[in-house]
Amino acid sequence: MAETKTKKKTKKKAARRTTPARNRRAVYIVDGSRTPQLKARGKPGPFHAAELALGCARPLLARQPFEPSELDEVVMGCVMPGPDEVNIARVVALRLGCGKDVPAWTVQRNCASGMQALDCALKDIRLGRAELVLAGGVEAMSHAPVLFSEPMVNWLGAWMGAKTWPQRLKTLGQLRPGHFKPIIGLLRGLTDPVVGLSMGQTAENLAYRFGISRSEMDSYALRSHKRLAEAQDAGYLTEIETLYDTHGNYYEHDDGLRRESSMENLAKLRPVFDKPFGSVTAGNSAQVTDGAALLLLASDKAVEKYQLPVLGQIKDVEWAGLEPAQMGLGPVHATTPILKRQKLALGDIDYWEINEAFAAQVLACLKAWEDKDYCKQELGLKSPLGSLDQSRLNVDGGGISLGHPVGASGARIVLHLLHVLARNNASTGIATLCIGGGQGGAMLIERSTG
């Protein structure tokens, strides 16, 4: 029943928006930068989230012809801002020197928070509320909080309330070793609270549904590392701004890359989510990573006023919902309506960025588009959309090789897609990702060639 409902909805929605509104203001991406993505190594990384965002936004703004105070707003996506930076966008805006007058807000749509921030900026520009917006995302996953359990919090409350020594002694006597068991915020964040599955388990679901083998996943993961290595060697990742810590170290590259990775090494890894028979391993999943990506969005008015160079234009955006236990197929559900609306086939898109949460999940998306039943029942299509040319997909690696700082990835893939389009003098691209909780988000990007 749920399935038929989804089908109807998709159909209706796509139909509703088949004719794009005329006289809509164009929204341009004029520049952007990101940090190198730093793999979490079992302890808090060298930078807090705000420092990551500053690390890429400061040089980004420094090279603009306008002052930071001339921004209309700052919007940032972040899944788990630290306790000192709850509205992290405002913290970053102030520390960037935007001044008190520039408002800033933080958005959260799990793994797509960074893309959501771009969409919010786009809407404000479209509505004429803003001309120039700094938007993107950030996540310091290595700094995810470790929490007290509820019994411990209750105990602490009782301890604070104990005013006399006998009371205190009594309370102290009630403390048990179990109270000290911490709650790892990161693990909780990566578990669906409605269906109770971890994200990895939803990927196992997809592998089962589409019959994706362990070796298919591992070879996909290996390719991701290889492509990132090639991109690094060729100097393609020009959007990265070097980070400097306060101990005299600097960070130039995404450090999750494993150049020595091989099928044999990957095959040795044990499944982490469904032990012992699953096939999703640390090697074929996205890495837990710290990073930030920020873009500058501008109206045509702002482009003209400051003579800004245009990287590209956001042509269309789609958000979709689906079964939380199948969340990895989010890209399929978000992208299909855009293709329909814009009357495009898979092959019309020059380059793709499908965020690599899991190898199984990316592969499942491709198989879903090839699958007649899936396309018919879930997407309401008469025939399958067909095969996506993988030589145009994630050409410089993705979450598996360079990590997936959840709040930042949505902005990072859009930024990198623009660079890929420019490098190949191509015009159309789609950046899309799956979202924990059962959603998908997609953006159609266009770049004028010539």
Added chain:
Amino acid sequence: MAEKNYKHWKIEEDESGIVWLHLDMANSTTNVLSAEVLTELESLLTVYEKQPPRGLIILSDKENGFIAGADVKEFTTFSSENEARDAIERGHRIFNQLEKLPCPTVAVLHGFTLGGGLELALACRYRVADNDASTKLGFPEVKLGIHPGFGGTVRCLERLGPLNGMDLLLSGRNLSARAAKKLGLVDYAVARRHLLEAARQTVAKPPKRKTLPFWVKWLNHARVRPLLARVFIKKVAARAPRAHYPAPYAVIDLWVHHFGDRKTMLHEEAASVARLIVGKTAQNLIRVFNLQEKLKSLGRLDSYKPQHVHVVGGGVMGGDIAAWCAMQGFNVTIQDRAHQTLARVVKRAHDLFKKKLKQRLLVTAALDRLMPDLRGDGLKRADIVIEAIFEDVDVKRELFKQIEPRLKEETIIATNTSSIPLEELSGVLQKPERLVGLHFFNPVAKMPLVEIVHGKQTSEETRNKASAFTRQIQRLPLPVTSTPGFLVNRVLMPYLIEAVVLAEEGVPLKVIDKAATDFGMPMGPIELADTVGLDICLKVAEKLAGQMNVEVPKILRDKVANKQLGKKSGNGFYPFKNGKPVKPEADKHYTPPTDLQDRLIMRMLNEIVACLRDKVVENEDLADAGVIFGTGFAPFRGGPVHYIHDRGVKQLTTLLDNLLHRYGERFKADPGWELLAKEHKH
């Protein structure tokens, strides 16, 4: 009550009967305890003595602080010890009067609360202070060669006990409101929004006055004092010998001999300050203070207010300049070709900020203002660009050629060169009038002087703007001509070379250094050379050797060739351990040559005379200021030129002639000596 009109005080009585005494010194932006201010206070207190109000609250209407101290200008007007003593004893009377008022008295402190200002506050029964970072409490008197003279030594030691009290009096350092509260110097440190209410409530419900813990009282015991005094003396002697700086010793003596007998101690305090203030050390240190004010005033010739500083070159100098500017509130971009270098700059900056700013939020804000900038994106926004790349004319010229088109029209281009005349660099610029030298000294965070080097092409506007900027980063600008070595290095170099020659002759290194420190230099020349770096010394020496009366000693070349560069390589003339030189003991039977100190100092004096003749600086005062703040030249001597006049031109030229016969041409008296003698005959 007090109907009379006062020039500096404003009297306000509120409905509860509390009198608020506002000090708002006429025709001044800062409150100081001038004779007039004190006279008015005296007449006010005489009224309140007879008809005490419910309470008396003293506060300042000046934005920058409570009271910045006594009027230093008046210090130099005393013609005799007795006259000084009369003035001081009058202050004593007034402060005692304030202390004895039968009603609660509260001093409301913010900003600068120094010297006499703090003494006045201590004569009140209570003190409340604004806990903002701008609040600074302290007794800087020792820096002027005196000590607190309005009962401050007595009241400070009573209130804080000998350990904390002596620390405050002997070091002359400032306390924040929070630190002052911790020590018990003030009763409350509160946010400004609560300051007046705190004063009002203190009068309404006077809290019990805090007493010192028993063991602190015990330290004041007549038998303990002499023992503890030895510790204090040892600590002071490490920084300031008694012969040169008598003031701190006088404070210790006062405490040892008179603590416990309040009346005598107050009386002796006045006598001691009167003695000190007419003495040579105090007069010279006051001169140094005035010279400092003079340099500061050069920063006010232009209202220039730059926002963004771009530094090119992330070496130690460039990096430290960038960090310093960021700490002073400027937006700074630091450009270098290597990430590695920039990373080191950020680390050093962070270390500096942590040490100086302490509070986490301030450190973060300072780091946020400092941006590593590999591509030089900061150039187009910069109001002032400071070049600090290595000393090579061609490389610098190439850099200037590249960056000038990226700059705003009005951006000032500054070079930190220590040896290249600006005229050799300005040729490549479209607008050479905006090129100026900003010669910082190493370490930037410690050295207060910046030489403002003006070439023939430098416009006066540029020079004044550079001075204004220098002031804004809390440094002292000294305008100098673009002649080899400018002022400081030129004066320093012959002195260092002579030290190296002495070392070559076999005089033990420690003996050489001691001769200089005995004269009053902060560090001996050999240790200084090691600290600066022998390679840098050699480079400057070679650069100057051509134009000046300087021959580069072989031993210096050998050391540099052997990579013995001094502190930074861990080995120079001295071996270094943990950044400190290890000085071998000289042979006990060794007798140093009698002219050792003369040889060192006369080389320096001869050169300063040459500088005056060459008009490197505008006048003798600026020469003294430059050498004192640039080299640390014995401040209690009032500067090299002042010292020359003190000893007499004639006597010194005779000394030079003697040295000339013994050691040759390098001691030949500069023609400038004759001019100096002539000018001062009139």
